[in-house]
Amino acid sequence: MSLVTIGDLEQSRRRRDLAETLGGIGRKYLVMSGKGGVGKTTVAVNLAAAKAAEGYAVGLLDVDLHGPSVALALGLEDADMALGADEKLVPMVSEFGLKVVTIQGLLKNRDEAVIWRGPKKIRAIRQFFSEAAWGKLDYLFIDSPPGTGDEPLTVLQTVPDARPLMVTSGSRLAAGDVAKAFNFLKLLERPAAGLVDNQSWYICPKCGLETDLHDRQAAGRLAERAGVPLLASLPLDLAAGRATEEGRPLVWSQPEHLFSKRIKELAAVL
Ligand SMILES: Nc1ncnc2c1ncn2[C@@H]1O[C@H](COP(=O)(O)OP(=O)(O)OP(=O)(O)O)[C@@H](O)[C@H]1O
Numbered sequence: 001m002s003l004v005t006i007g008d009l010e011q012s013r014r015r016r017d018l019a020e021t022l023g024g025i026g027r028k029y030l031v032m033s034g035k036g037g038v039g040k041t042t043v044a045v046n047l048a049a050a051k052a053a054e055g056y057a058v059g060l061l062d063v064d065l066h067g068p069s070v071a072l073a074l075g076l077e078d079a080d081m082a083l084g085a086d087e088k089l090v091p092m093v094s095e096f097g098l099k100v101v102t103i104q105g106l107l108k109n110r111d112e113a114v115i116w117r118g119p120k121k122i123r124a125i126r127q128f129f130s131e132a133a134w135g136k137l138d139y140l141f142i143d144s145p146p147g148t149g150d151e152p153l154t155v156l157q158t159v160p161d162a163r164p165l166m167v168t169s170g171s172r173l174a175a176g177d178v179a180k181a182f183n184f185l186k187l188l189e190r191p192a193a194g195l196v197d198n199q200s201w202y203i204c205p206k207c208g209l210e211t212d213l214h215d216r217q218a219a220g221r222l223a224e225r226a227g228v229p230l231l232a233s234l235p236l237d238l239a240a241g242r243a244t245e246e247g248r249p250l251v252w253s254q255p256e257h258l259f260s261k262r263i264k265e266l267a268a269v270l
């Protein structure tokens with residue numbers, strides 16, 4: 001019989017906690033993109049809100065450790081996460097019952113920069129799964145930073161059934177980076193559930209005229225090349241942007257808005 005170290009015991013406890021947590025969560029979606037600023041956070045919070053409005057138990061995990069935006073987008077920028085009686089991290093809860101875990105809720109000084117690299121980031125993200133009191137959830141949406149670095153990689157390696165949901169903005173600048181992100185998923189043999197096109201067109205709030213901001217066919221071609229479905233084309237909408245800034249996702253504050261309807265159609269296929 002070989003000697004067991006404290007480290008071995010700790011590791012096996014973590015593995016057990018992780019398996020237990022993941023077993024209690026239904027569908028898991030990693031919202032990602034090769035490009036920054038395309039609307040990952042906006043899509044993630046609105047999708048989570050749409051599923052919560054349908055009556056599902058929903059969680060939202062922010063693995064954007066250097067630029068966490070989920071707390072602000074849900075009006076939780078002043079909320080804290082604490083340790084519960086069982087030493088597990090207690091998620092923050094949004095006004096519509098969404099359970100939220102983000103590094104932002106652990107920072108004493110809200111403007112503190114998180115200066116972590118590789119191993120520390122990987123450990124923190126794993127702990128967000130294994131050491132948070134997620135309880136039973138129907139859906140977990142995971143908002144990631146741009147690119148194909150430690151954060152999305154760690155999620156995909158830690159959560160075998162997490163399905164990537166790719167976001168693009170329809171611009172050629174985004175398309176190149178998003179094509180790389182699709183290749184990253186190919187290498188990992190983790191095909192995306194689909195592509196979401198965001199902000200490639202808009203409707204003038206004054207005259208109602210629909211205008212293309214980018215080539216509207218570009219996202220379709222990108223999806224086809226990646227062999228995934230184009231699941232939604234969301235307009236650039238001032239109300240949607242403002243709602244995120246104000247911490248009340250549009251799907252929740254204005255469910256009948258066109259942007260909200262498109263998000264709800266997307267949520268219905270997830
Ligand atoms: N469909 C939309 N209509 C209007 N504004 C939008 C839309 N989608 C996103 N925005 C706005 O664009 C900005 C960037 O969006 P968001 O933060 O969701 O992008 P991101 O991809 O998460 O960015 P990052 O790569 O920095 O994490 C935000 O100010 C947001 O409110």
Ligand SMILES: [Mg+2]
Nearest residue numbers: 040041064069
């Ligand atoms: Mg973001």
